[in-house]
Structure formats: structure tokens, C-alpha cells
Amino acid sequence: MSQLNETHDPALQSWVGSANLPGNGFPIQNLPYGIFREKGGSGAFRPGVAIGDKVLDLAALADLQPWTGLAAEALAACRSDKLNGLMALGQKHWSALRLELSRALREGSALQSRLTPLLFDRNQVEHDVPAHIGDYTDFYISVHHATSVGKQFRPDNPLLPNYKWIPIGYHGRASTIGVSGQTFPRPLGQTRPPAEGAAPHFGPCQRLDYELELGVFIGPGNAQGSRIDIAEAEAHVFGLCILNDWSARDLQAWEYQPLGPFLAKNFASTISPWVVTLEALAPFREPFRRPAEDPQPLPYLSSPANTEAGAFNVQLEVLLTTETSRQQGAEPAKLSSSNFRDAYWSISQLVTHHTVNGCRLQPGDLFGTGTLSGPDQGEEGSLLELTANGQKPLTLPWGEQRSFLEDHDEVILRAQCSKPGYPTISLGECAGTVLPANA
Numbered sequence: 001m002s003q004l005n006e007t008h009d010p011a012l013q014s015w016v017g018s019a020n021l022p023g024n025g026f027p028i029q030n031l032p033y034g035i036f037r038e039k040g041g042s043g044a045f046r047p048g049v050a051i052g053d054k055v056l057d058l059a060a061l062a063d064l065q066p067w068t069g070l071a072a073e074a075l076a077a078c079r080s081d082k083l084n085g086l087m088a089l090g091q092k093h094w095s096a097l098r099l100e101l102s103r104a105l106r107e108g109s110a111l112q113s114r115l116t117p118l119l120f121d122r123n124q125v126e127h128d129v130p131a132h133i134g135d136y137t138d139f140y141i142s143v144h145h146a147t148s149v150g151k152q153f154r155p156d157n158p159l160l161p162n163y164k165w166i167p168i169g170y171h172g173r174a175s176t177i178g179v180s181g182q183t184f185p186r187p188l189g190q191t192r193p194p195a196e197g198a199a200p201h202f203g204p205c206q207r208l209d210y211e212l213e214l215g216v217f218i219g220p221g222n223a224q225g226s227r228i229d230i231a232e233a234e235a236h237v238f239g240l241c242i243l244n245d246w247s248a249r250d251l252q253a254w255e256y257q258p259l260g261p262f263l264a265k266n267f268a269s270t271i272s273p274w275v276v277t278l279e280a281l282a283p284f285r286e287p288f289r290r291p292a293e294d295p296q297p298l299p300y301l302s303s304p305a306n307t308e309a310g311a312f313n314v315q316l317e318v319l320l321t322t323e324t325s326r327q328q329g330a331e332p333a334k335l336s337s338s339n340f341r342d343a344y345w346s347i348s349q350l351v352t353h354h355t356v357n358g359c360r361l362q363p364g365d366l367f368g369t370g371t372l373s374g375p376d377q378g379e380e381g382s383l384l385e386l387t388a389n390g391q392k393p394l395t396l397p398w399g400e401q402r403s404f405l406e407d408h409d410e411v412i413l414r415a416q417c418s419k420p421g422y423p424t425i426s427l428g429e430c431a432g433t434v435l436p437a438n439a
Contacts, residue, residue, distance in 0.1 A: 033239070214242060230302065284313045
């Protein structure tokens with residue numbers, strides 16, 4: 001697991017002045033990676049690192065060849081339109097590059113004059129998906145979400161017997177994952193017939209929902225037939241992003257038995273543009289806790305390091321705007337907030353379980369955590385929970401009501417880490433907008 005080092009010093013200041021502003025989210029202690037180009041331009045997408053309100057062009061920096069050794073090899077992997085090459089190199093390379101970037105961007109750096117021309121305003125760039133995502137797996141790691149949803153359909157037995165023994169997941173569709181700002185038409189499909197034996201209805205989804213999740217980007221993979229031990233699992237994780245796994249609840253209710261999610265989940269998924277490395281999140285590690293009365297993880301899913309520091313204190317929130325609210329200039333409505341540390345399974349356990357049968361992971365693969373709901377009211381990560389499956393509509397500050405999402409609704413997910421005495425680390429923002437269904 002990543003340890004604290006000089007890059008985490010809370011007193012570090014950057015010569016990029018905006019990185020030193022309280023609460024800016026992208027201080028020198030963060031340095032997340034993304035893919036960018038100038039907004040509205042036809043230039044190539046390329047890797048960058050966020051610092052304050054700027055983006056440092058890593059492809060251009062690689063041409064300067066400022067470093068040697070592992071950092072130079074890692075920087076050379078940034079001459080691409082995706083981060084897969086960097087992700088494949090592993091922790092030693094990632095740490096070496098992070099260290100050199102931290103030193104180069106600190107106050108007093110000898111490289112300031114060479115790096116200044118390589119900075120772009122973050123509000124003047126556009127983004128692409130950070131990696132070529134070969135495979136996407138979505139998990140179900142919030143026991144609070146699983147219990148809340150289960151109660152709606154199985155009041156006397158909300159959790160199935162396997163839930164507390166294995167990380168439940170399914171394989172999703174990578175081809176429809178887009179970056180923040182994604183728009184997509186309301187999906188069409190079949191829904192449950194009104195009576196047994198009748199024909200199902202076909203048409204636009206009427207119960208469209210969001211899911212508040214984090215995404216986990218895989219770094220180095222494993223050979224097919226091998227397994228990743230839990231003690232080594234985090235060495236295979238590049239970093240985290242925010243993920244909205246949009247869900248068509250009425251399509252899902254009709255199709256999910258017996259093989260699980262299909263068209264209800266694969267029409268769109270949206271991720272934030274920035275990937276925050278596990279090393280940057282090291283100051284926000286917490287013990288991984290499991291209630292004593294619950295089954296404890298089987299030996300292959302347990303390790304001292306995971307127990308001591310396998311959880312992360314990442315604060316999450318959901319906001320909503322509508323066509324009406326934007327016309328009125330109203331602020332986005334906050335719907336809920338929760339925390340990643342309340343998840344029932346850890347990142348290490350997900351990686352280990354995914355490969356225990358010999359499944360091959362590859363650089364750039366993406367895991368979704370599943371909806372990250374908390375234990376208390378106001379911590380629901382979906383409208384399915386917030387509105388009790390549409391039975392208790394929300395009243396928004398500008399007077400509209402919502403049971404599920406309507407056309408032109410925009411969902412904004414945010415995530416950050418904060419604690420006293422340390423700069424706030426932001427994972428950025430993940431926004432997406434629902435368009436009317438295609439005829």
C-alpha cells in the first residue's frame with residue numbers, strides 16, 4: 001500500500017498560485033492525471049496533470065526530457081492520447097514521476113520557466129476518457145444500498161445469502177463510457193407487461209436513474225490463469241475517478257432475471273476526467289471495518305494491511321439541475337451525500353476476487369464500485385432509494401418534483417477528501433445530461 005512521503009507534506013506550496021488557494025481541490029499534493037486538448041480545437045488529445053486551475057501538458061514536457069531513470073520512462077509513456085502506457089508501468093514508475101512533478105511544480109523550482117509555457121487554463125480545455133477501457137466490471141459493494149433496494153422487493157430478506165461472502169459484480173459495456181459532460185438519449189426498451197401472459201410494453205424508459213459510484217482504474221494486469229494476492233492488489237490499481245452508472249429501472253425490472261443487468265445498464269456510463277492516484281489518497285486511508293457479528297472475509301480476501309488501512313475517506317455528493325432551474329439561474333439542488341469508507345468491500349478485495357478464478361486484468365480496465373449509499377437518511381446514492389422507487393417524489397428548491405429523471409435533467413456528482421491540517425483533494429466533477437429518446 002502507498003505510504004506517506006515528501007509529496008504529501010501539507011506545507012508544500014506551488015509556483016502555480018491557484019494551487020495554493022484553500023479548497024481549490026487541485027493542490028500540489030493531488031496531481032491527478034487526465035486526457036485533454038484545447039477546447040473547440042482539432043489538436044490531439046494528450047495526457048496532462050491538473051495543478052490549481054491549470055493543466056500541465058505532459059506530452060510536451062516529455063519532449064523536454066527533464067529527467068532520467070524511472071521518472072523519464074514514465075513521462076515517455078505520456079506521449080499518447082491515452083494513459084494506458086503509464087498505467088501499465090506500475091507503482092515504482094508512478095511514484096517516481098509524481099515525485100519529480102511535485103518537485104518541478106513547487107515554489108523555487110528551477111524548472112518553472114520551462115514548465116510555464118506548458119500550462120493551459122482548465123476552463124479552456126476539453127477532455128476525453130482517460131484510458132482505452134478494454135473491460136468494465138460493476139460491483140455492488142454498498143451494503144446500505146443493497147439492503148435498501150432489497151427491502152423494496154424482499155422486505156423479509158433484503159440481502160441474498162452470498163452478499164456478505166463475496167463481492168457481487170457483473171460485466172458491463174465499455175463502449176458507452178463517456179467523460180463528464182456526456183449527453184445521451186433516453187434509452188428505449190421493453191418493460192414488464194401489465195398482466196401475466198400479456199405482451200410487454202416497448203418505448204422510452206420512464207424510470208431513469210443515476211448511480212453515485214467511484215471508478216477504479218487498473219494498472220498492471222495479470223497473466224490469464226494467475227491470481228492477484230490481496231497483499232499485492234493495490235499495486236495493480238492506478239487510481240480512482242467518479243462514476244455515474246445510469247440505470248433504466250423499468251427496463252431492469254423486466255430483464256434482470258435470470259442473468260442480471262443488460263440493456264438497463266449499458267446505454268451510458270459517465271466518468272470524471274481526472275484520475276487521482278492511490279498515492280495521492282494515502283493521507284485519507286482509514287481502517288477497513290466489518291461488523292463483528294457479520295461473516296468475516298475468507299482468508300484470500302483478508303490481510304493485515306487491508307484491515308489496518310484498506311478504506312478511504314472520500315466524501316461524495318449528488319446534485320441536480322433541470323431545464324427550468326437553469327433558465328431561472330438557480331443553484332444545483334443537492335440531493336444526497338455519502339462516503340466511500342462505508343463500503344462493505346475494499347478496493348483490494350475487488351481486485352483479488354476478480355482474479356481468483358484466473359481472470360485476466362489489463363491496464364485501463366475499469367471497475368465500478370456500485371452505488372455508494374450510506375447508513376443514514378440523506379445518504380442515498382440513487383433516486384430508487386431517495387424516492388422509494390418513485391412512491392415519495394422529491395420536491396426541488398425551485399418547485400419541481402422528481403420521482404425519476406426527466407429529459408434535460410443534468411446530474412452532477414462530486415467527490416473530495418478533506419481533513420484538518422491538509423489541503424482538500426478533489427476527484428473533480430462528473431456531469432451528464434439526459435436527452436429525449438430517439439424516435
